[in-house]
Amino acid sequence: MKTLQTMKTSFVLFISLILGGFVSIRANNLTITNTSVAGTNITFQISWENSWNTNLAPNNWDAAWVFVKYQDCNTKLWNHASLSTTVGDHSVASPLMVETVSDGKGVFLRRSAVGSGNISNASITLKMTIPAGTYNYKVIGLEMVSVPQGTFNLGGVASETTRYNSFVIDATAQSSGLSAATLGGSSVAIPNTYPMGYNALYCMKYEITQLQYVDFLNTLTYPQQATRTEYDPISAAYTHAFNVQSGSSYNNRNGIIILTPGSNAAIPAVYANDLTSTIENNADDGQNIACNFLSPMDVQAYLDWAALRPMSDMEYEKICRGPVSAVANEYAWGSTSIYQVYNTLGGLINDNTTTEQFSPVSNGRCVYGVGSSAVAYGPLRVGIFAESTTGRESSGATYYGIMEMSGNVWEQIVNTRDAAGAAYTNTNGDGTLSVNGNANQSSWPTTTGFGLRGGDFYNGSSYLRLADRSQSQWNNPNTRNFNIGGRGVR
Numbered sequence: 199m200k201t202l203q204t205m206k207t208s209f210v211l212f213i214s215l216i217l218g219g220f221v222s223i224r225a226n227n228l229t230i231t232n233t234s235v236a237g238t239n240i241t242f243q244i245s246w247e248n249s250w251n252t253n254l255a256p257n258n259w260d261a262a263w264v265f266v267k268y269q270d271c272n273t274k275l276w277n278h279a280s281l282s283t284t285v286g287d288h289s290v291a292s293p294l295m296v297e298t299v300s301d302g303k304g305v306f307l308r309r310s311a312v313g314s315g316n317i318s319n320a321s322i323t324l325k326m327t328i329p330a331g332t333y334n335y336k337v338i339g340l341e342m343v344s345v346p347q348g349t350f351n352l353g354g355v356a357s358e359t360t361r362y363n364s365f366v367i368d369a370t371a372q373s374s375g376l377s378a379a380t381l382g383g384s385s386v387a388i389p390n391t392y393p394m395g396y397n398a399l400y401c402m403k404y405e406i407t408q409l410q411y412v413d414f415l416n417t418l419t420y421p422q423q424a425t426r427t428e429y430d431p432i433s434a435a436y437t438h439a440f441n442v443q444s445g446s447s448y449n450n451r452n453g454i455i456i457l458t459p460g461s462n463a464a465i466p467a468v469y470a471n472d473l474t475s476t477i478e479n480n481a482d483d484g485q486n487i488a489c490n491f492l493s494p495m496d497v498q499a500y501l502d503w504a505a506l507r508p509m510s511d512m513e514y515e516k517i518c519r520g521p522v523s524a525v526a527n528e529y530a531w532g533s534t535s536i537y538q539v540y541n542t543l544g545g546l547i548n549d550n551t552t553t554e555q556f557s558p559v560s561n562g563r564c565v566y567g568v569g570s571s572a573v574a575y576g577p578l579r580v581g582i583f584a585e586s587t588t589g590r591e592s593s594g595a596t597y598y599g600i601m602e603m604s605g606n607v608w609e610q611i612v613n614t615r616d617a618a619g620a621a622y623t624n625t626n627g628d629g630t631l632s633v634n635g636n637a638n639q640s641s642w643p644t645t646t647g648f649g650l651r652g653g654d655f656y657n658g659s660s661y662l663r664l665a666d667r668s669q670s671q672w673n674n675p676n677t678r679n680f681n682i683g684g685r686g687v688r
């Protein structure tokens with residue numbers, strides 16, 4: 199297990215072809231700079247820290263999922279750019295390689311050979327397939343981690359409660375489907391089209407952050423924004439996009455605000471991060487804190503827009519446990535070591551910033567269990583426990599190096615308890631939402647088929663167990679709770 203240091207998340211570059219200028223509007227540890235467009239080629243430099251590609255267990259690599267949004271300067275509407283599916287059409291500097299995808303909705307950039315360390319200003323040119331026009335562009339990068347194809351142990355061990363039956367998921371299981379009796383845990387029968395975690399996938403390294411959600415909102419139309427936030431986009435400047443806790447002025451550490459109100463239900467609002475009010479987009483405005491208050495339909499819309507897909511209930515266990523044996527009552531980091539952390543506990547350093555950290559280092563650090571002991575509670579920065587000296591247990595990483603799969607905000611999954619969940623396939627998002635801002639991909643749940651995994655900053659430790667399925671059916675598609683977020687896979 200390589201060390202996992204600083205979090206890196208989406209970065210947006212906004213450029214104008216009309217002005218011929220290229221201005222980066224934000225920066226964090228995954229950066230995209232020096233962007234230019236020539237014809238249908240978009241060129242930029244990408245940097246991120248602590249990338250890896252290893253031929254030792256877990257035999258995987260990290261990658262940046264990069265996709266391009268372009269805005270028609272006449273209609274002002276944002277579209278998802280298609281990228282060439284031919285590797286040779288793109289130009290990628292060492293030590294990176296490009297991995298194209300068959301639907302052309304983005305590319306993965308990753309180390310071409312075994313190695314580790316920082317990626318520094320690697321030059322990338324991607325070939326887009328877009329109609330002629332005059333556009334603004336946003337290049338967005340999300341950090342992902344590869345989860346290789348392979349068998350794994352589902353279900354925890356016999357002494358644990360609220361779990362799947364214990365058995366091996368292999369190629370035969372995936373190609374044959376599984377009966378309700380085989381699965382156990384209140385499941386229905388699932389066909390061979392349900393993603394069981396046997397096949398290779400990429401998983402977002404972190405929960406969706408508040409900056410990523412702002413970037414998303416700022417490419418939507420007014421009606422889409424209205425669906426994807428709690429308050430109308432026409433609300434006054436500095437209105438929070440999501441709920442204020444009842445009886446309090448506290449927003450559970452969610453700092454997403456309306457910066458410029460929309461108007462006439464036609465011109466969209468401009469959103470920003472302003473956790474430390476009231477000058478937006480400062481270094482301490484919570485950009486890299488996990489985005490909470492996300493309903494199941496909010497997460498699905500984000501994933502459709504990003505051309506990713508929801509994680510299945512069984513994939514959650516594969517991503518956490520990997521191919522090794524289950525440990526009784528283990529958490530996502532593969533042991534029962536646990537050290538409680540929450541934001542009002544003390545020990546938080548650089549609160550609300552992109553370097554928010556917690557001291558001391560200890561095995562099993564996990565954001566959970568604040569309960570009712572404090573009012574001003576909320577999630578922490580994604581990747582907060584991954585430091586230069588931490589390993590799997592002290593950073594809270596899964597077998598593959600994915601962060602906060604136990605604790606912080608709940609993970610959303612597609613369940614195996616409803617017919618609608620069982621009908622889910624591995625259909626990816628296509629970058630485009632319905633007129634009203636909903637995901638509209640074949641087989642994705644709409645009313646039932648939803649579930650939660652991994653616990654959160656508010657509840658106690660039993661939900662953090664990686665085998666725990668006590669909330670694996672949670673059919674509240676439009677409910678926004680202060681302790682629920684999500685992430686995607688592809």
Ligand SMILES: [Ca+2]
Pocket residue numbers: 471472473474475476477478479480482483
């Ligand atoms: Ca501020």
Ligand SMILES: [Ca+2]
Pocket residue numbers: 405602603604605606607608609652653
């Ligand atoms: Ca989580």
Ligand SMILES: [Ca+2]
Pocket residue numbers: 502627628629630631632637638639
């Ligand atoms: Ca869609």
